[in-house]
Amino acid sequence: MLLKRSPDLKYSDVTPRQVYLDRRKFLYGMGLAGGLALAGKSFANLAFPSSRAYASTKLAGVVKGPFSTDEKVTPEDSVTTYNNYYEFGTEKDGPSRNAGKFVTSPWSVSVEGEVAKPRKFTMEEILKLAPLEERIYRHRCVEAWSIVVPWVGYSFSTLAKLVEPNSNARYVAFETYFDKKQMPLWGRAGIQLPYVEGLRLDEAMHPLALLCVGMYGESLPNQDGAPVRMVIPWKYGFKSIKSLVKIKFVKDQPPTTWNITNAHEYGFYSNVNPNVDHPRWSQAREVRLPGYFKNTKTQMFNGYGDQVASLYNGMDLKKNY
Numbered sequence: 001m002l003l004k005r006s007p008d009l010k011y012s013d014v015t016p017r018q019v020y021l022d023r024r025k026f027l028y029g030m031g032l033a034g035g036l037a038l039a040g041k042s043f044a045n046l047a048f049p050s051s052r053a054y055a056s057t058k059l060a061g062v063v064k065g066p067f068s069t070d071e072k073v074t075p076e077d078s079v080t081t082y083n084n085y086y087e088f089g090t091e092k093d094g095p096s097r098n099a100g101k102f103v104t105s106p107w108s109v110s111v112e113g114e115v116a117k118p119r120k121f122t123m124e125e126i127l128k129l130a131p132l133e134e135r136i137y138r139h140r141c142v143e144a145w146s147i148v149v150p151w152v153g154y155s156f157s158t159l160a161k162l163v164e165p166n167s168n169a170r171y172v173a174f175e176t177y178f179d180k181k182q183m184p185l186w187g188r189a190g191i192q193l194p195y196v197e198g199l200r201l202d203e204a205m206h207p208l209a210l211l212c213v214g215m216y217g218e219s220l221p222n223q224d225g226a227p228v229r230m231v232i233p234w235k236y237g238f239k240s241i242k243s244l245v246k247i248k249f250v251k252d253q254p255p256t257t258w259n260i261t262n263a264h265e266y267g268f269y270s271n272v273n274p275n276v277d278h279p280r281w282s283q284a285r286e287v288r289l290p291g292y293f294k295n296t297k298t299q300m301f302n303g304y305g306d307q308v309a310s311l312y313n314g315m316d317l318k319k320n321y
């Protein structure tokens with residue numbers, strides 16, 4: 001996401017991810033080579049901190065899920081060191097540097113509102129509600145970079161059905177955990193916190209909408225939204241809210257963080273759409289990471305049109321951006 005007032009975040013200034021990663025790799029290499037005896041270890045081993053510097057555990061019993069793309073999966077260290085998670089800093093490497101000590105256990109998610117059976121789910125319960133599926137989805141950030149990630153989870157509808165939404169439920173509101181002590185950079189995020197997002201009920205119940213508990217076969221790293229997040233692959237990345245603590249079924253369209261921040265630039269729907277440019281840049285192409293150039297054509301609904309286009313029949317997607 002891009003804030004107008006952040007001088008370091010002007011679109012033209014955003015460092016292409018691979019350039020940025022290469023520079024990091026180089027700097028780490030320099031630092032370590034200068035400070036340590038290389039003692040038999042290859043430079044390559046020391047040159048980059050392990051992408052396993054965070055605590056993650058292997059998830060058992062993960063089955064192959066539906067809807068996976070066969071496109072090349074993005075290297076894990078690209079996905080886990082270049083993040084948007086403003087609660088932990090607005091720099092791309094902020095979340096991976098600052099979220100390491102974020103306490104995500106014990107954890108529970110409150111599911112409430114227009115439902116017959118409101119309840120809290122502990123993380124242990126969430127992990128056992130349904131078989132965990134690996135789904136390799138494209139993820140398209142509104143900033144025009146994209147990644148291909150083997151997420152782990154199951155359809156959000158699996159959890160939703162258990163609480164039995166009633167006939168007043170037309171939207172779902174989602175909320176991220178917020179704790180100023182654990183997120184000391186919160187005041188510099190430039191967005192109202194807690195981070196909130198929302199979907200129309202039929203969008204949330206679409207089988208592609210993923211309640212996500214892991215990636216690359218393991219639990220989610222903190223910077224990617226541990227311990228549980230949403231992944232909505234046909235929408236811009238900011239709809240995929242991280243570190244969920246509250247899910248509320250509601251009558252009216254709920255407020256969403258980026259729409260509150262800048263309604264002119266970020267709408268409620270935020271479906272990936274190469275034909276509707278962001279006011280400050282084109283959305284027709286994207287940088288597929290790791291890579292340098294915007295040489296990948298962005299697809300309508302991020303390539304998931306066959307599955308989701310009918311949700312928007314009759315809607316003007318220029319108005320409902």
Ligand SMILES: Nc1nc2c(c(=O)[nH]1)N[C@H]1C(S)=C(S)[C@@H](COP(=O)(O)O)O[C@H]1N2
Binds near residue numbers: 079195223
């Ligand atoms: N709570 C919260 N959720 C968030 C964000 C955020 O800043 N805070 N950033 C969003 C944006 S803009 C993107 S692109 C994705 C990034 O997910 P990733 O870091 O796992 O790739 O998370 C989304 N979810």
Ligand SMILES: [Mo]
Binds near residue numbers: 140237
């Ligand atoms: Mo994003």
